[in-house]
Amino acid sequence: xxxxxxxxxxxxxxFGPVKAIDQVTLKIKEGCIVGLLGPNASGKTTLIKLCNExxxxxxxxxxxxxxxxxxxxKKLVSYLPEKTYLxxxxxxxxxxxxxxxxxxxxxxEKAYDMLKRLSLNPGDRLKTMSKGTKEKVQxxxxxxxxxxxxxxxxxxGGVDPAARDYILQTILANYDQRATIIISTHxxxxxxxxLDHVIFLKEGRVVLSKAVDEIREESGKSVNSLFxxxxxx
Amino acid sequence: MPWELRxxxxxxxxxxxxxxxxxxxxxxxxxxxxxxxxxxxxxASVNPNTMQRALARLEEIGLLYxxxxxxxxxxxxTALIKQLKNRLVQEQVRDFLEKMQQLGFxxxxxxxxxxxxxxxxxxx
Numbered sequence: 001x002x003x004x005x006x007x008x009x010x011x012x013x014x015f016g017p018v019k020a021i022d023q024v025t026l027k028i029k030e031g032c033i034v035g036l037l038g039p040n041a042s043g044k045t046t047l048i049k050l051c052n053e054x055x056x057x058x059x060x061x062x063x064x065x066x067x068x069x070x071x072x073x074k075k076l077v078s079y080l081p082e083k084t085y086l087x088x089x090x091x092x093x094x095x096x097x098x099x100x101x102x103x104x105x106x107x108x109e110k111a112y113d114m115l116k117r118l119s120l121n122p123g124d125r126l127k128t129m130s131k132g133t134k135e136k137v138q139x140x141x142x143x144x145x146x147x148x149x150x151x152x153x154x155x156x157g158g159v160d161p162a163a164r165d166y167i168l169q170t171i172l173a174n175y176d177q178r179a180t181i182i183i184s185t186h187x188x189x190x191x192x193x194x195l196d197h198v199i200f201l202k203e204g205r206v207v208l209s210k211a212v213d214e215i216r217e218e219s220g221k222s223v224n225s226l227f228x229x230x231x232x233x
Numbered sequence: 234m235p236w237e238l239r240x241x242x243x244x245x246x247x248x249x250x251x252x253x254x255x256x257x258x259x260x261x262x263x264x265x266x267x268x269x270x271x272x273x274x275x276x277a278s279v280n281p282n283t284m285q286r287a288l289a290r291l292e293e294i295g296l297l298y299x300x301x302x303x304x305x306x307x308x309x310x311t312a313l314i315k316q317l318k319n320r321l322v323q324e325q326v327r328d329f330l331e332k333m334q335q336l337g338f339x340x341x342x343x344x345x346x347x348x349x350x351x352x353x354x355x356x357x
Contacts (some may be wrong), residue, residue: 033280095261165278173272177281192240213243213283222240 002148004063005076005149005180006051011060013046014202018045022142022204023060027130031146031177035212036184036221038201039231046185047201048151051182052079075104078147080138080210082154083106086126092137093122096144111144114170118163131158131159140169143174150181164190189224200230213230236277244279248287251277256296256307264309267297322329 006028013021021043025044028034032084036044049055050062053069064073086095092115099106115122118136126134135158142150156164164187172194183191192212200208207230212223238247255261267273275285288305291297295313299305308314333343 032282036295066356081251088297169275169278172278172281173271175281177285189240193278196282216241216243220241224240 003030004028005065006062006182007063007066008047009061011047011050011062012058013043013050014058015056015066019204021050021057024206026199026206026209028180028182028197032180032196033054033175034183034197035188035198036182037186037188037192037198037223037227038184038194040188041203042201043093043204044201045153045205046181048079048153048184051149051151052077066096076148078103078142078150080142080150080155082150084134084138086128088140090101090125092120092126095101095126095137095141096122099144100143101198105146107144107146110174111140113172115142117170118166132163134159135159136163136167140170143171144189146176146179152181154181154185156185156187161190166223168194188227189222192223200227202231237279237281238279240251245287245290247285248279248284249290252287252291253321256314257321261307263311263314265307265308266303267305269304278305278318279334 004027006026008024008026011021011024012019024043024047027225036047038044046055047157050057051064051069053073062069065076067073090098090180096108096111099111100108112122115137118140119138120133120140123130126137129137135155139152139155142152156167168191185191195212197211198208198215199206215221215226221229236248236251238244252261252267261267264280268276270281270288273288274281277284288297292299292305294317295310296308296317298307298308330343338346
């Protein structure tokens with residue numbers, strides 16, 4: 001088995017005339033936290049969906065832990081989509097049971113522990129929750145799996161800054177150093193201290209893929225200011 | 234309470250500095266056990282991998298050592314701690330002097346300013 005949890009070779013995905021992902025080649029090692037950064041419509045979500053087999057490549061190859069995305073890789077990957085897919089009449093406790101049935105690697109205790117840390121009530125129905133609270137619940141569900149790859153698509157967008165710090169802490173506290181987390185976001189300054197590596201996407205192409213401390217060392221800039229420079233409008 | 238880290242400098246070098254500070258100032262006295270990587274990473278709000286890297290570097294310098302089964306400890310070599318501490322003092326003072334010179338202050342002026350400010354602070 002390869003040491004790369006995610007590998008893409010000339011990966012391309014087109015929607016009609018639009019190239020959402022254009023000849024992307026990259027390798028991501030096991031045991032690191034990666035920021036997938038890019039402006040709107042740069043292909044972040046498309047790339048994540050390709051990893052999940054929610055989309056299939058137009059051309060090129062993609063491997064998760066050496067395997068083509070499919071039934072087997074879904075056991076390895078814990079995915080936080082940008083939109084909720086949970087039924088909003090369900091209580092948090094019901095959803096936790098649902099996940100427990102569904103995923104062999106789901107850790108119920110971990111889920112309840114995190115709910116407690118974020119002061120969420122397991123008896124509440126999703127319907128009654130604010131957008132930010134729903135996001136917290138979903139993130140808890142995703143992080144309670146003991147997966148090898150976590151794909152988090154815009155995990156902290158709707159959450160206030162104080163809770164954001166808390167959520168990042170929660171992610172760190174529950175992060176197994178052998179696992180890889182890929183976080184897509186444009187809230188760079190909030191997460192950049194926890195990243196090992198960043199990938200900048202622009203119009204479906206990788207414009208930069210580098211270790212974060214290397215960026216700081218070479219340019220004396222934060223990832224945030226480098227991003228502003230690269231994607232200057 | 235996360236440690237204050239700047240995002241325009243490598244995080245791991247900043248972590249090294251912070252931990253060195255804690256050792257020099259006696260927050261982590263010689264011979265004591267320091268918290269595990271995960272705990273430190275959480276305290277600092279950084280990636281455990283980065284913290285691991287910083288600790289490994291401190292082990293190379295000799296400020297920390299790992300006991301295979303029981304964790305990481307601060308060195309008991311107080312001479313080494315003192316030596317490294319002195320080096321840090323020298324660096325800091327040199328930086329300071331350079332800045333003052335750039336501002337056009339002479340030797341005597343700097344000394345007068347320092348003693349004056351130290352005197353003032355003593356009263357507080």
